[in-house]
Amino acid sequence: MFYIRKILESIKSNLNISASAALILVIFFLSKAKTNPTLPVVKISNFMLVLQKKLVEEVVYDGTHIIFRCVNQAQWMSTQAKPMINGKELLKALVEYGVPKFYNSTQIYYSEKQIMYLLMSIAATSYVFGIVASHFINFRGFSNKSMIAQPTGVKFSNIYGLNHAKKQLQQIIEYLQDPQKFRSVGARLRRGVMIYGPPGTGKTMLAKATATESNVQFLYCSATEFIEIYVGTGPKRVRELFTKARQISPSIIFIDEIDSIAYKRKNQNFGAETGSDNERVSTLNQLLTELDGFKENENIVVIAATNRIQILDDALLRSGRFDIKIEIPQPSENDRKGILEVHLKNKKHQITSGMVDIVAKNTNGFSGADMENITNESAYIAIEKQQEFIIDGDFLEAFKKISLEKQHMMGQ
16 A cells, blocks of 8 residues: 555656656556565654654655655655554644655555556556657756745854854855955855765754855755656756756855765666666766856855765865865764753743753763754743743753653664
8 A cells, every 4th residue: 555655646746757657667566566565663652753853754644554764764664653643643743843745545545456557558658659748748846945045044143163164154155245356366266065064963054054144045955856767857957956046146055965966976886777876877967067067257156965975976076066175073062052052042941051061061972953952842841831931850851851862763
């Protein structure tokens, strides 16, 4: 049932489907129907934990089980939904924690025979009209969220510490505000910034703040959106993104999770590449072409973020492309204290400085996002207790809860 639903969603979202794509779907369905793999089963509490951490990418709900996949993971997992959670509660939680893909398979049911007839009909029809239709195929562009120029509202003052990173990004701000200042002395303009470091350390926040401080438009996309099974989709989306940036320049393009399309090509076994591998390489080549194709008077900067800079293709990092490389480490004890204080500013609390010191001291290895999560969790605890203010006990309880969740996530 799970695989049937996924196939239907693919058909629904791609009305202009080629014969080859339809045949791929048929083969995919047959292979899955034959193998019928057993998914790993986890506890509902573990699912809720990764959901609250905003690590869930995709969810399928059949009324009894929740089948889900985490961000950047190919493995699907399953958990028992009832009696702890129903469909309405699940949908509310998915919306709250920003899960982008949700399929409710309780709303419709198709037999395997119906699915096979449907897929084979599509394949046959596509074969007959494929040559004519190929001239009119219009692959989907980015989601509305990605292609909209977004005012971020985030400033450097909202980000504690990271002074070295802010100083380097100040060059970008000055360039976007007064590019002639750099051209007049013959400086080669640096248009690419690679921000790297562990998850949750503020990479996206820095990119948004740079756009705000520069007073320019901000285009956000995740590199995972570039790739689909259809040949040419990835390169087309790259072209669309840069075309949009030129239309609204001066602007900043921010590409998150760039490692999903830009890992080292020399690691690939080109003799056994899949279609998705070829598409990824084509997408990367198009990105390199766009980076090399900036005109002198185009005020556009590309900022990319990755958790794994060591796997990126060397061509992406060479001079003239991503010249500025900024490492964002895990925060120190003093940084963690500052981050807590920043996030407590907009909360009603009576937390003592001594309690903030205790939490900062005992959160080695926590990211900035983890620290923010502690302050937010303490607010929820205060609300549950019907208090008007967050107090030390709430803050300590939140710290213990988040610490326990991290231990579970790390399998400790």
